[in-house]
Amino acid sequence: MLDEHPFPETATTCPYCGVGCGVLARPSADGQRAEVRGDAGHPSNYGRLCSKGSALGETLTHEERLLHPQIDGKRASWDGALDLIADRFRDAIDTQGPDSVAMYVSGQFLTEDYYVANKLMKGFVGTANIDTNSRLCMASTVVGHKRAFGTDTVPGCYDDLEEADLIVLVGSNLAWCHPVLYQRILAAREKRGTRLVVIDPRRTSTAEDADLHLPIRPGFDVRLFNALFHALATSQARDDRFVALHTSGLEAALEAIDTVSPSDLAAMTGISDKDLATFFGWFIAIDRTVTVFSQGVNQSSAGSDKVNAIINCHLVTGRIGKPGMGPFSITGQPNAMGGREVGGLANQLASHMDFEPDNVSRIGRFWNAPNMATRPGLKAVDLFNAVADGKIKALWIMATNPVVSLPNADKVRRALDVCPFVVVSDVVSSADTVAYAHVALPATGWGEKTGTVTNSERRISRQRSFLKPPGECRHDWQAICAVAQRLGYSGFDFASPADIYREYAALSGFENNDQRDFDIGTHGNISDRDYDALSPFQWPLPAATSPAGKLEGRSHRFFADGKFYTPDRKAHFIATPFRPAQSQPSDNLPFILNTGRIRDHWHTMTRTGKSARLSAHIAEPFLEVHPDDAKAIGVEPACLVEARNAYGIARLRALVTDRVSKGTVFAPMHWTNRFSAKACIDALVAPNTDPASGQPESKHSTVALRPLKIDWQAFAVLTEEPDAETLKPFAYWALARTDKGWRLEVAGIGDMITALRTIVREPDALALSTGAGREAIASFAGKTLTGFVIGTEGAPVEADRSWLAGLIGTDLQSDVRIGLLAGRPPIGASCGRIVCSCMGVGSQTILDAIEDGAASVSAVGAATGAGTNCGSCKSEIASLLKVSLETVNISEHVAAE
Numbered sequence: 001m002l003d004e005h006p007f008p009e010t011a012t013t014c015p016y017c018g019v020g021c022g023v024l025a026r027p028s029a030d031g032q033r034a035e036v037r038g039d040a041g042h043p044s045n046y047g048r049l050c051s052k053g054s055a056l057g058e059t060l061t062h063e064e065r066l067l068h069p070q071i072d073g074k075r076a077s078w079d080g081a082l083d084l085i086a087d088r089f090r091d092a093i094d095t096q097g098p099d100s101v102a103m104y105v106s107g108q109f110l111t112e113d114y115y116v117a118n119k120l121m122k123g124f125v126g127t128a129n130i131d132t133n134s135r136l137c138m139a140s141t142v143v144g145h146k147r148a149f150g151t152d153t154v155p156g157c158y159d160d161l162e163e164a165d166l167i168v169l170v171g172s173n174l175a176w177c178h179p180v181l182y183q184r185i186l187a188a189r190e191k192r193g194t195r196l197v198v199i200d201p202r203r204t205s206t207a208e209d210a211d212l213h214l215p216i217r218p219g220f221d222v223r224l225f226n227a228l229f230h231a232l233a234t235s236q237a238r239d240d241r242f243v244a245l246h247t248s249g250l251e252a253a254l255e256a257i258d259t260v261s262p263s264d265l266a267a268m269t270g271i272s273d274k275d276l277a278t279f280f281g282w283f284i285a286i287d288r289t290v291t292v293f294s295q296g297v298n299q300s301s302a303g304s305d306k307v308n309a310i311i312n313c314h315l316v317t318g319r320i321g322k323p324g325m326g327p328f329s330i331t332g333q334p335n336a337m338g339g340r341e342v343g344g345l346a347n348q349l350a351s352h353m354d355f356e357p358d359n360v361s362r363i364g365r366f367w368n369a370p371n372m373a374t375r376p377g378l379k380a381v382d383l384f385n386a387v388a389d390g391k392i393k394a395l396w397i398m399a400t401n402p403v404v405s406l407p408n409a410d411k412v413r414r415a416l417d418v419c420p421f422v423v424v425s426d427v428v429s430s431a432d433t434v435a436y437a438h439v440a441l442p443a444t445g446w447g448e449k450t451g452t453v454t455n456s457e458r459r460i461s462r463q464r465s466f467l468k469p470p471g472e473c474r475h476d477w478q479a480i481c482a483v484a485q486r487l488g489y490s491g492f493d494f495a496s497p498a499d500i501y502r503e504y505a506a507l508s509g510f511e512n513n514d515q516r517d518f519d520i521g522t523h524g525n526i527s528d529r530d531y532d533a534l535s536p537f538q539w540p541l542p543a544a545t546s547p548a549g550k551l552e553g554r555s556h557r558f559f560a561d562g563k564f565y566t567p568d569r570k571a572h573f574i575a576t577p578f579r580p581a582q583s584q585p586s587d588n589l590p591f592i593l594n595t596g597r598i599r600d601h602w603h604t605m606t607r608t609g610k611s612a613r614l615s616a617h618i619a620e621p622f623l624e625v626h627p628d629d630a631k632a633i634g635v636e637p638a639c640l641v642e643a644r645n646a647y648g649i650a651r652l653r654a655l656v657t658d659r660v661s662k663g664t665v666f667a668p669m670h671w672t673n674r675f676s677a678k679a680c681i682d683a684l685v686a687p688n689t690d691p692a693s694g695q696p697e698s699k700h701s702t703v704a705l706r707p708l709k710i711d712w713q714a715f716a717v718l719t720e721e722p723d724a725e726t727l728k729p730f731a732y733w734a735l736a737r738t739d740k741g742w743r744l745e746v747a748g749i750g751d752m753i754t755a756l757r758t759i760v761r762e763p764d765a766l767a768l769s770t771g772a773g774r775e776a777i778a779s780f781a782g783k784t785l786t787g788f789v790i791g792t793e794g795a796p797v798e799a800d801r802s803w804l805a806g807l808i809g810t811d812l813q814s815d816v817r818i819g820l821l822a823g824r825p826p827i828g829a830s831c832g833r834i835v836c837s838c839m840g841v842g843s844q845t846i847l848d849a850i851e852d853g854a855a856s857v858s859a860v861g862a863a864t865g866a867g868t869n870c871g872s873c874k875s876e877i878a879s880l881l882k883v884s885l886e887t888v889n890i891s892e893h894v895a896a897e
Contacts, residue, residue, distance in 0.1 A: 006029065007026050007027050007029075007466075008026070009024045009025065009026045010024070010025050010026070010464050010465075010466035011023075011024055011039055011041075011042075011462070011464065012024075012025055012447075012462065012463050012464045012466065013042075013334070013453055013461040013462065013463045014049070014052075014053045014056070014334065015056075015108060015334050015446040015463070015607075016050075016052050016053060016334060016602055017177060017178050017331075017332060017333070017334065018178070018330060018331030018332060018333060018334060018336060018337065018455055018456040019044055019045065019178050019180050019181045019330075019455060019456065020044045020045075020334065020453065020454070020455025020456070020457075020459055020461055020536075021038060021039075021042065021044050021045035021048070021049055021050075021053055021180055022038065022039030022041065022042020022044060022045055022461065022536065023036055023037070023038065023039055023049065023053065023056065024036065024037050024038070024039050025056070025057070025447065025466050026466075027447070027466050027467050028057075031060075031467050031468055031470070032060055032061045032062055033057050033058065033060055033061070034056070034057035034060055034447065034466070034467070035057055036049070036053070036054065036056045036057045037049070038053070042461070042536060043158075043459070043536060044158065044180075044455055044457075044459060044461070044536070045180045048180045048183060048869070048870060049180065049869070049870060050179040050180055050838075050869075050870035050872060051179075051599065051600050051613075051614065051617075051837040051838045051869075051870055051872060051873075052600060052601075052602055052608060052614060053180075053870075054837075054838050054869060054870070055608075055611045055613055055614050055837070056446070058610065058611040058612070058613070058614075059607045059608065059610045059611055060445075060446075060447055060467065061610060062470050062471075063610070064428045064429055064430045064610075065427065065428060065429065065442070065470055065471065065473075066426055066427065066428060066429040066434065066440060066441075066442040066443070066473075067442050067470055067471025067472060067473065068442060068471055068472050069081035069439070069440065069441055069442060069472065070437070070439070070440040071084060071438070071439055072438060073440075076439075078472060078474070078482075081439050081441060082479070082482050082483055082486060083486065084439060085396070085423055085439055085483050085486075086483050086486035086487050088394050088420075088421040089101050089125075089394050089396075089421075089483070089487065090487060092393040092394045092420075092421070093125060096393055098125050098126040098127040098129075098371070098373075099127045099129055099377075099391075100391065100392060100393045100394070101125060101127065101129065101392065101393065101394045101395070101396075102121075102127070102129035102130065102131075102377070102378065102383055102386075102387075102392050102394075102395050102396075103117055103121055103129070103130040103131075103395070103396045103397075103398065104130075104131055104132070104133070104380065104383065104384075104395065104396070104397045104398070104400065104402060105117055105130065105131075105132045105133075105339075105344065105397075105398045105399060105400065106132060106133050106134075106333075106398060106399035106400040107132060107133055107134040107137060107331075107332075107333030107334065107335050107336040107339055107344075108333060108334060108335065108399050108400070109132075109335060109338075109339065109344075109398070109399055109476065110335060110338070110449060110450075110451030110452060110453060110463060110476075110477075110497070111335060111338035111339070111341065111342055111451060111452045111453060111454065111460075111501075111504070112451040112452065112477050112497040112500040112501055112504075113398075113399075113451065113475070113476040113477045113480070114132075114335070114338060114339050114342045114344050115342040115350065115500055115503070115504045116477045116480045116481055116484075116492065116494070116500060117130060117398070117476075117480050118130060118342055118343045118344060118349075118350060119350070119367060119369075119491070119492075120480055120483075120484045120489070120492070121373070121377075122343065122349060122350075122363075122372065122373040123363065123364065123367045123369030123371070123372055123373075123491075124367075124369055124370060124371060124484065124487070124489040124491075125371065125487075126371030126372065126373055127373055127377055128346050128347070128355075128373040128375065128376050128377030129346065129377040129378050129383060129392070130344075130346060130377060131344075131345060131346040131377065131378065131379055131380045131383055132339050132344040132345060132380075132400075133333070133380070133400040133402070133405060134331075134333060134336040134339050134340070134344060134345065135345060135346075135379055135380040135693075135694060135695060135696075136299070136380065136405065136406070136695065136696055136698065137295065137298065137331060137332045137333055137336050138298050138329060138331050138332070138336050138340075138695075139298070139303075139345060139379075139690075139693040139694055139695040140297070140298040140299075140300065140303030140304045140306070140307055140690050140692075140693040140695045141293075141297075141298055141303075141307050141329040142340060142345065142348075142693065143303075143304040143307070143690075143692045143693040144304050144306075144307025144308045144310075144311060144574075145307070145311075145329075146354075147304070147308055147572060147574050148308055148311045148312075148315070148571055148572055148573075148574060149517075149558075149559070149564050149565055149566070149571060149572075150564050150565030150566035150567070150572075151352050151516065151517045151518075151565040152340055152352055152517075153517045153558050153559075153565070154328065154329055154337075154456065154457065154458055154558075155320050155321055155326045155327065155328075155557060155558045155559050156290065156321075156325070156326040156327075156328050156457070156557055156558075157457040157458070157538065157556050157557060158181065158184065158456075158457050159323070160290050160323060160324050160325065160326060160328065160557075161181070161184060161185050161188065161290060161292070161328075162184060162185075162187075162188035163188075163288065163323045163324035164188075164194055164288045164289060164290040164324040164325070165192065165193075165194055165195065165286050165287070165288040165289070165324065166194065166195045166197070166282055166283065166286040166288065166289040166290070167185060167194055167195070167196050167197070167289075167290050167291075167292060168197045168199065168283070168289065168290070168291045168292065169196070169197065169198045169199065169200075169206060169210075169292050169293075170199045170200075170221065170291060170292070170293040170294075170296060170297055170306075170310065171199065171200060171221070171293055171294055171295060171296015171297040171298075171699075172200075172206070172292055172293060172294035172295070172296060172330060173200065173202075173204040173205065173206045173596065173597070174206050174292070174294075174330070175204065175205040175206040175208075175209065175871075175872055175874075175875060176204065176205055176206070176597065176598065176599040176872055177294065177295075177332070177596075177597050178294075178330055179599075179870045179871060179872035180870060181330070182206065182871070182872070183870065183871045186209065186871070195211045195212070195282060195286070196209060196210050196211050196212075197210060197211065197212045197213075197214065197279055197282070198210040198212070198213045198214070199214045199216055199221070199224070200213070200214075200215070200216070200296060201215055201216055201217065201218050201296075201594065201660070201661060201664060202215075202594070202624070202659050202660055202664075202666055203215065203658070203659040203660075204659070205599075205872070205874075205875035205876070206875075208875040208878065208879075209874075209875065212275060212278055212279060212282075214269075214271045214275055214276075214279060215270060215271065215661060216269050216270060216271055217268070217269055217270035217661075218581070218592050218594065218664060218699065218700050219300070219302070219580060219581035219700055220268055220269045220270070220578075221296075221297060221300075221302075221306045221309070222302055222305050222306055222309050222576050222578050222579070223265070223268055223269060223578045224265075224269050224271070225306070225309035225310055225312070225313060225576075226257045226258075226309055226576060226578065227257075227259070227260070227265050227276075227280075228279075228280060228283060228313050229253070229254070229257065229309065229312045229313050229316060230254060230257050230259055231280050231284065232283065232284060232313055232316050232317055233250070233254055233316050235284045236284070237283075237284045237285070237287075237316075237317045238316055238317065239316070239317050239318030239319075241318075242315075242317075242318030242562065243315070243316060243318070245562060246318075246562035246563075246564070246570055246571060247315050247570050247571045247572070247573060248568060248570045248571075248572055248573070249572050249573040249574070249575075250316065250573045252573070252575055253312055253573035253574060253575045253576070255575075256575035256576065256577045257577075258577065258578060262276060262277070270661065283313070287317075287319065287325070288319075288323070288324035288325055289314075289317075289319055289324075289325060290324065290325060290326055290327075290328055291310050291313070291314065291326075291327050291328065292328045292330055293306075293307070293310060293327070293328070293329060293330070294329070294330045294331075294332065295332055295596065295698070295699070296596075296699060297310070298329075298693075298695055299695060299696065299697060299698040299699045300581070300690060300695070300697050300699060300700065301579070301581055301582045301688045301689060301690050301691075301697040301700070302578075302579050302581070302690065303690045303693055303695050303697075304690050304692040304693045304695075305574075305576040305577075305579070305692075306576075307327075307329075308574035308576050309576045310327050311327050311574070312573050312574065312576070314326055314327050315571050315573060316573075320559050320571075321557050321558060321559035321560035321561075321562070322557070322560060323557075326557075328456075329456065330456045331455075331456045332597075334453050334455075335453040335454060337453075337454035337455060337456065337458065338452065338453050338454040338460075340352070341454060341504075341508075341518055342504055345379075346376055346377035346378055346379050346380075346383070346694075347376035347377070347379065347694075349363055350363060350504065350507055351363075351504070351507050351508040351510075351516060351518050351519075352516050352517060352518040353516065355373075355374060355375055355376055357374075360372050360373075360374050362510065362511055363507070366506075366507050366510050367491060368490070368491060369491075370489075379689070379694030380402075380406065380694065380696075381406070381407065381408075381687050381689050381694065381696055382694065384402065384406060384411070384412050384415050385415075385687075387415040387416065387419050388411060388414065388415035388418070390418070392419065393419075393420050393421065394419075394420065394421040394422075394423075395416075395419055395421070395422050395423070396423040396424075396425070397422065397423065397424045397425070397433055397437075398424075398425040398426075398443070398476055399425065399426065399427075399443065399476065400433075401426075401431045401432055401433045401603070401604040401606065401672070402433060403416065403432045403433045403436065404432050404433075404604045404672045404673075404680050404682060405603065405604060405669070405682055406682060406696070407647075407682055407685035407686060407687045407688075407696040407697075407698065407701075408647045408648075408682075408683070408685065408686065408687040409648070409680055409682040409683040409685075410647065410648045410683045411647070411687075413436070416433070416436035417436060419436075421438050421439075422436050422437050422438050422439075423437060423438065423439045423440075423441065424436070424437035424439075424440050424441070425440075425441040425442075425443045425476055425479060426440065426441075426442075426443055426606075427442075427443050427444070427445040427473075427606065428606050430606070430674050431604070431606050431674075432604070432672050432673050432674065441474070441479055442471060442472055442473040442474070443473060443474070443475070443476050443479075444465075444469045444473045444474065444475050444476075445473075445607075446463070446607075447465065447466055447467040448465050448467045448468070448469045448470075448473065449463065449465055449475050449476075450462075450463060450464050450465040450497055451463055451477075451497040451500075451501070452497075452501060452534075454539075457538065458538045458539050458556075459536050459537065459538045460520070460534075460536065460537055460538075460539060461536040462532075462534050462536075464532075475497075477494065477497065477500060480492075481493070481494055496528070497531075498526070498528045498531040498532070501523065501526070501531060502523065502524055502525065502526055502531075503524075505520045505521060505522075505523035505524045505526065506521065506524030506525075508520050508521055509521020509522075509524060509542060509543050512542070514542070515565070516565065517540065517558065517565055518539060518540065519539065519540040519541065519542045519543075520539050520540065520541045520542075521541075521542050521543040522541050522542060522543045523541065524543070538556045559571070581688075581697060581700040582686070582688040582697060582700075583686050583688060583697070583700055583701050583702045584702065585663065585702050586702065588704060589645055589702035589703055589704050590663065590702075590704065591629070591643075591663060591664065591665050591702065591703050591704070591705060592663060592664045592665070592700055592701070592702060593643065593664075593665055593666075593667065593681075593684060593685070593700075593701040593702065593703045594660075594664060594665070594666045594667075594699050594700070595666070595667055595668070595669050595681050595682070595685060595698050595699065596666065596668065596669060596698075596699075597668065597669065597670070598617075598618050598668045598670065599617060599618075599837075599872050599873075600613075600614040600615075600616075600617045600618065600837050601614060601615075601618070601668070601670040602670070603669075603670065604670060604672050605670050605671070605672060605674070605675055606674075608670075609674065609675055609736075609737070610737065611737070612736075612737045612738050612739045613834070613837050613840060614837060615736035615737050615738075615743075616736075616738075616802065616805070616834035616837060616840075617834050617835070617837050618668075619734070619736040619743060619745070619801070620653055620671075620676070620734035620736070620745050621650075621652045621653065621667065621668060621670075621671040621676055621679035621681070621734060622652055622653045622654070622655045622667065622668070623641055623643060623650075623652040623653070623654055623655065623665050623666070623667045623705075624655045624657050624659060624660045624665060624666040624667070625641070625654055625655065625656055625657070625660065625665050625705070626656075626657070626658060626660050626661060626662045626663075626664070627656050627657070627658060628662050629662055629663065629665075629705075630654065630656045633705055633706065633707070634706075634707055635654050635656065635705065635707050636654070636656075636707075637654065637655075637656040638653060638654060638655075638656075638796040639653075639654050639707055639708075639795075639796065640652070640653060640654065640707070640708035640710060640713070640731075640732050640747055641653075641654040641705055641706070641707060641708060642705070642706055642707075642708045643665070643667070643681075643684060643703045643704070643705050644684070644703060644704055644706075645684050645686075645701065645702060645703045645704065647683060647684055647685070647686060647687075647701075648680075648683030648684050649678060649683070649684070650667065650678055650679055650680065650681050650683060650684055651677065651678045651679060651708055651731070651732050652667055652679055652681075653734075653745075665703070665705070667681040668681070669681055669682060669698075671734070675734065675735050675736065676733065676734045676735065677727065677730065677731075677732055677733045677734075678732075679734065682698075684701055684703055685697075685698050685701050686701040686702075688700075688701075708731065708732060708747070709731075709749075710731050710732065710747040710748060710749060710794075711748065711749050711750060711752065711793065711794070712747065712748060712752035712755065712773075712791050712792065712793050712794065713745075713746070713747040713791065713792060713794070713795065713796055713797055714744075714745075714746050714747070714752070714755070714756060714759070714789050714790060714791035714792075714797060715743070715744070715745055715746075715789070715790055715791075715797045715799050715801060715804070715823075716743070716744040716746065716759050716760065716787070716788060716789035716790075717738065717741060717742070717743050717744070717785075717787070717788050717789075717804050717805050717807065717808040718741050718742045718743075718744065718759070718760075718786070718787045718788075718808065719740065719741040719742075719785075719786045719787065719808055719809050720741070720742070720786075720787075721735070721742050722735070722742070722744060722759065726758055726759065727746075729748065729755075730746050730747065730748040730755070731747055731748050731749055732745075732746065732747040732748075733745065733746040733747070734746075738805040738806070738808055739805075739806070739809075740808055740809030740810070741808040741809050742808075743801065743804075743805045743808075744759070744789075746759070752773075752775060752791050752793060753775060755791075756775060756777050756789050756791050757777070759777075759787070759789045760777045760778070760779050760787040760788065760789050761779075761787075762779035762786070762787065764779075765777050765778060765779040765787070766778045766779070766780075766817070766821065768821040768822075773792055773793030773794070774790070774791070774792045774793075775790070775791050775792075776788070776789065776790040776791075776820075776821045776822070776823065777789050777790075778817065778820055778821060780812075782811075783811040783812055783813075784809065784810065784811050784812075785807050785808055785809065785810060785811075785812050785820070786808075786809070787808075788804060788807070788808070788820060790821075790823045797823070798823065799823030799824070800823065800824060800825050800830050800832075801833070802830065802831060802832060802833055802834060802842055803825040803829060803830040803831075804820070804823065807820065830842070830844055831843075831844050831845045832844030832845065832846075832847070835866060835873050835876050835877065835880070836864075836865070836866035836867060836869075836873040836877075837873070838868075838869035838870055838873075839864070839865040839866055839868065839869060841864045841865055841866035843880060845864050845866075846860055846864060846866055846877060846880050847880060849863040849864050850880065850881060855881070856881070857874050857877050857878055857881065860877050860881070861877075
């Protein structure tokens with residue numbers, strides 16, 4: 001039967017996290033939406049997508065797109081913009097030297113973009129001042145791998161998670177941040193009874209499912225894993241044969257450990273003696289153990305030591321390179337791994353080489369490079385410090401938003417403000433960093449560009465274009481090559497991503513002879529046709545194997561043979577003496593600030609902020625505070641709170657919860673000036689970095705808290721987005737999209753009625769005063785609701801926000817208008833707060849299903865669809881079940897009495 005759709009499906013790869021899910025996409029006729037579904041044939045996800053992946057088709061609109069080059073904010077031609085970039089870079093290089101220019105790129109680059117950027121800077125400009133936002137993601141893992149293995153090798157694969165009997169998750173809220181992979185773990189646990197340990201200061205959705213949750217005191221991971229390492233080395237789990245044949249440095253690593261008693265360890269880490277004994281006992285007894293770690297390990301001033309402390313535990317037991325065993329780093333970005341393969345970090349060269357003279361010579365000869373960099377460049381935090389100090393005269397920022405995502409973010413803004421020449425390549429004009437660009441270049445986005453990405457298990461997949469680029473958007477690699485050619489450099493005449501892929505594949509095999517782990521040399525002569533049809537494959541793929549995208553005669557796990565890439569070909573134990581975090585609580589800054597992701601948003605929301613359903617689950621920035629701390633500082637549940645330190649301030653909604661421990665707070669990293677007022681949490685993150693990796697300590701800054709002083713709060717729904725002048729006077733606001741408009745949380749000082757009238761401006765609007773300082777205003781165009789705001793003096797607004805958001809832009813009957821002005825729906829009209837974004841299922845719908853007899857998460861899923869796609873909402877469904885069942889039990893007890 002013929003396909004009835006006018007457009008075929010395209011097999012591509014999701015642009016979000018490092019899981020690397022396969023996606024099948026079919027564009028709409030206008031090229032601004034797409035039908036998306038998981039690719040059942042892709043070995044990373046087998047058809048599953050998370051809430052963000054499922055909503056990809058909603059993020060493709062041309063709204064807010066940067067469509068044309070701009071010079072000083074005015075439309076320009078591509079030739080004019082590229083000529084200016086080349087002239088300013090050439091002038092800086094000629095007068096100040098090559099280290100006076102820099103690039104800051106992104107783990108959302110495709111590998112081909114990454115490759116030409118690094119070739120330009122390190123091979124031809126002659127500086128290694130090119131770093132990537134992946135420095136904020138997994139640089140500590142790179143150091144840990146290189147110190148232990150001799151190269152940046154992820155030993156295992158996703159299959160190991162399904163073959164393990166014990167999985168230890170460290171600093172990873174996998175249920176929310178990598179939900180498709182997490183569901184693979186839960187499915188495997190159902191079959192084989194895998195035990196799950198979660199080590200995290202917060203009780204996250206992942207911790208809710210754990211057999212054992214270890215709520216470690218922030219900053220004490222090294223202390224914990226050193227103690228485990230010592231216990232393993234003196235237990236029956238120690239693999240003496242593996243240690244003797246394939247490792248070195250064990251005794252020195254053990255001697256560096258400051259051993260403490262079990263009770264002292266418990267006191268230091270905040271974990272009970274009993275739970276520590278259980279964890280150590282399981283790790284000793286269970287051979288098939290995988291330790292999965294992510295940002296909670298990496299984003300630390302001791303991140304590299306945390307990685308090596310974990311690796312030490314696997315080396316001493318020989319649990320590496322075998323099914324169901326090994327240390328496993330899960331990356332946060334879609335192509336952090338691809339960047340590592342082509343030298344994306346300032347301290348790397350391409351193909352997993354570094355700045356040793358032999359490597360510099362090898363790459364220089366391969367590229368025929370006239371001016372190879374011979375030493376590492378500036379890492380991200382140092383790079384922007386150099387911008388602030390006037391040492392960097394020309395900076396090109398591509399596919400990232402550093403004025404929001406870097407630590408001490410307000411300093412980054414000030415640095416760009418004084419930089420003589422800033423180029424920004426981006427997809428959207430509303431990204432905060434674009435405002436600082438002397439030249440802004442319109443880049444292609446997901447669905448428009450084509451190339452390769454590598455996921456957390458070393459699997460290279462194709463991203464393929466299925467949309468025509470709008471306006472004058474061009475691919476990043478094209479812009480880089482055009483500037484390189486204007487600078488007079490040869491070797492940048494690539495005609496397609498396939499050309500670039502062939503060259504970097506050939507480089508990976510050049511003078512390799514199994515001396516380097518990264519090798520896809522067999523693709524050095526891949527045809528355009530085979531590149532277009534390339535199936536997902538795990539490297540290595542050396543020239544001796546076939547180009548079919550499968551490993552032939554080579555394990556997809558590394559180190560099964562005990563051969564590593566150090567000079568002695570042995571794995572190295574690394575001494576990891578405990579070092580406390582650089583920022584420590586004080587009387588003035590008593591709280592430890594932890595930052596991270598939430599379930600439905602991504603980075604700085606330039607993509608997910610376009611989707612109404614991704615904003616429905618959590619629509620405003622928040623700060624988790626322990627109830628005892630909230631009481632001590634006068635913070636009421638759902639009130640507004642201001643966090644501050646020497647670096648900046650942030651204003652957020654207080655979420656009072658025992659999910660965080662006393663003395664710690666948590667805030668998401670996503671909100672920017674585009675969607676909120678003063679909610680950029682990285683403005684408070686201290687610029688402390690790991691001395692080995694340069695990775696910022698995003699999990700351990702210190703802050704003071706106080707209730708935000710306001711006179712009134714309000715909630716509004718509007719068909720039109722409020723302009724900046726309307727929002728500017730308010731002390732707090734947070735904006736999110738709805739299906740037909742916008743929703744707004746707002747608070748301020750002064751007369752509430754006057755403020756509400758600036759939000760809903762129509763002179764004939766309906767108004768209702770309900771007394772006790774509560775006011776509501778609604779405006780209509782005929783029967784269509786165009787604006788509604790409800791405000792209260794002091795306290796947070798009590799209103800059914802999901803119901804109200806669903807009414808904006810719709811026709812309302814007169815009986816609904818009465819409930820509207822009260823902020824409350826008629827009985828049965830509301831689905832409640834959105835819990836399952838994939839299926840659009842709210843809390844009330846779930847509670848109704850429970851009342852009708854659904855007594856398990858699976859039963860709720862069968863009745864409502866909630867939790868049946870990516871499963872990342874299952875812990876919330878379980879919480880609703882628990883509360884509902886407890887209420888029933890209490891009611892039955894009271895009735896019996």
